[in-house]
Amino acid sequence: MEQQPRSQDLEKREDLDNVVSWIPQMPLEGDAQEVRPSSSSATTLAASDLSLETVKEEEEEEEEEKDGEEGKEAKPKVPVPLRPKQGSRATRYLRFNFFTSYRKSFTLIFNANLIAFIVLMVRSKGNPHLPDVGNATSANLMVSILFRQENFINLIYEIFTCAPKSFPLCIRRKLAKVFHYGGFHSGCGVAAVVWYLLYTAVATKDLIVQPSRDAIANTTTSYVLIIMFGIILTGAHPRIRQRFHDYFEAAHRFAGWTALATFWVHTYFAIALIAANTAQTFGTALVRSPSFWCILISTSCSLLSWSRLRRREVHAEVLSDHATRLHFKYQNMQPFYGVKVSNRPLLEWHAFATIPDKNGDGFSVVVSNAGDWTKRTILNPPKTLWVRGYPLHGLLYTSRLFKRIVVVATGSGIGPCLSLMFADVTPRRILWSTPRPRTTYGDGVVDAVLKADPQAVIWDTRAQGRPDMVELTHRLYVESGAEAVFIISNPKLTRRVVYGMETRGIAAYGAIFDS
Numbered sequence: 001m002e003q004q005p006r007s008q009d010l011e012k013r014e015d016l017d018n019v020v021s022w023i024p025q026m027p028l029e030g031d032a033q034e035v036r037p038s039s040s041s042a043t044t045l046a047a048s049d050l051s052l053e054t055v056k057e058e059e060e061e062e063e064e065e066k067d068g069e070e071g072k073e074a075k076p077k078v079p080v081p082l083r084p085k086q087g088s089r090a091t092r093y094l095r096f097n098f099f100t101s102y103r104k105s106f107t108l109i110f111n112a113n114l115i116a117f118i119v120l121m122v123r124s125k126g127n128p129h130l131p132d133v134g135n136a137t138s139a140n141l142m143v144s145i146l147f148r149q150e151n152f153i154n155l156i157y158e159i160f161t162c163a164p165k166s167f168p169l170c171i172r173r174k175l176a177k178v179f180h181y182g183g184f185h186s187g188c189g190v191a192a193v194v195w196y197l198l199y200t201a202v203a204t205k206d207l208i209v210q211p212s213r214d215a216i217a218n219t220t221t222s223y224v225l226i227i228m229f230g231i232i233l234t235g236a237h238p239r240i241r242q243r244f245h246d247y248f249e250a251a252h253r254f255a256g257w258t259a260l261a262t263f264w265v266h267t268y269f270a271i272a273l274i275a276a277n278t279a280q281t282f283g284t285a286l287v288r289s290p291s292f293w294c295i296l297i298s299t300s301c302s303l304l305s306w307s308r309l310r311r312r313e314v315h316a317e318v319l320s321d322h323a324t325r326l327h328f329k330y331q332n333m334q335p336f337y338g339v340k341v342s343n344r345p346l347l348e349w350h351a352f353a354t355i356p357d358k359n360g361d362g363f364s365v366v367v368s369n370a371g372d373w374t375k376r377t378i379l380n381p382p383k384t385l386w387v388r389g390y391p392l393h394g395l396l397y398t399s400r401l402f403k404r405i406v407v408v409a410t411g412s413g414i415g416p417c418l419s420l421m422f423a424d425v426t427p428r429r430i431l432w433s434t435p436r437p438r439t440t441y442g443d444g445v446v447d448a449v450l451k452a453d454p455q456a457v458i459w460d461t462r463a464q465g466r467p468d469m470v471e472l473t474h475r476l477y478v479e480s481g482a483e484a485v486f487i488i489s490n491p492k493l494t495r496r497v498v499y500g501m502e503t504r505g506i507a508a509y510g511a512i513f514d515s
Helices: 008-020 057-074 089-098 101-123 130-146 150-158 169-180 182-209 214-236 237-241 243-280 282-287 292-308 372-379 393-403 410-425 435-450 468-480 491-502
Strands: 310-313 314-319 323-330 339-340 348-355 363-368 385-391 407-412 428-434 456-462 486-490 507-510
Touching: 089 491, 101 130, 101 169, 101 456, 130 292, 150 169, 150 393, 169 410, 169 507, 182 214, 214 237, 214 243, 214 323, 214 363, 214 410, 214 435, 237 243, 243 282, 243 292, 243 428, 292 314, 292 385, 310 363, 310 372, 314 435, 323 339, 323 410, 323 435, 348 363, 363 372, 363 410, 393 410, 393 486, 393 507, 407 410, 407 468, 410 435, 410 486, 428 468, 468 491, 486 491, 491 507
Parallel strands: 407 428, 407 486, 428 456, 486 507
Antiparallel strands: 310 385, 314 323, 323 363, 339 348, 339 385
């Protein structure tokens, strides 16, 4: 049972009752499960490199129709009917499920490399020079790593969100897709591996034709790098990464470090070969080599992030047996940033959106039970945690591009949204679906939501059952005159709401595994 309200909170609780009373009541469906995000999808960060799995058009529409039928059985006719979907089922599938922004950016990068590959092969008449192939590999590897460096990503966000609100909405809708930058990371990574396969083949051929000590070392390190790249690419496959995430993270990190160290050894012998074949000194060949500068930048990006590794004191505020709030006091935090925390820095990291303190004396993050690590953190709150890298922008930072928005959250997905509410930059309506909001997340979180939107729709799934999130989101969008919808939830519901909005011509953005 929820605790009785304090006298000073009575008025706020009555406001909450008034807010939810306008929503048509739904029958209680047993003990309906909460739709809560995982520790990664509850944030707006780029903690992992997976795109959303493609979902079939038929499944999306059947889910939506099912929710709609459930709602009709228990509530009166909706005063704001859903817009009809645009196009045919096939065109909707291709546009909104298959050709996602993530895949478009991946395809753009890969096709650009494919064109360069064809041009190189034509100009060299099928016998490319080893340094040219090596330069292409190093350049792609550098760009791939840059799209995982916090300061570079923040710069990209700043560039894309600097457009004024007077710009046409169609342009601002495209700019808000910047959080799909993971497609550039994976596109360049895969292209680098393809280039390096060609490099290894050419190096092997040259070794057979003209063997030498440097050629043997160069070819040997090439095969070691191929193995490391293979481990990284295999583990990064969406299904493998999702099922074995902890193993993926460790393999990705250690294989990446091994590849980076091997690449330096490989670069030494590659430069030695160039110097021997061109009658240059080693130093001259080194300075003139694009591969050297690319690998130097790549290494600097990695070192910069890990040089910021610090152990920070944490004060845990237990909200319930389902959620806790971790407070950090080591620095003030501006809105729209996230941090990575861990108690085993070499093995696993968890990204969370930050909530600035009202008094400017630090920040906090909300952790809900969504996995082994979060469960341990709630049951045994830590006194210290490792923090790495620079605070990172995420999905909700792009909300600054719009004049008015609708914010949708389920469960602990409200945590990232609190940063947006604290910033108070963009007028918004809020829809939050969660079991027993005050009991689970405390008065502080609920009151912050009501302060940001006095008419916020807070749906208690324990008392009211599961809502039709597509319908409620659409209703708020129409009534508020918003320009876009932002949702922070689990992957399945995020896909469904984003799909339900986009197929009706409404701009909608949801955190993906790579955002």
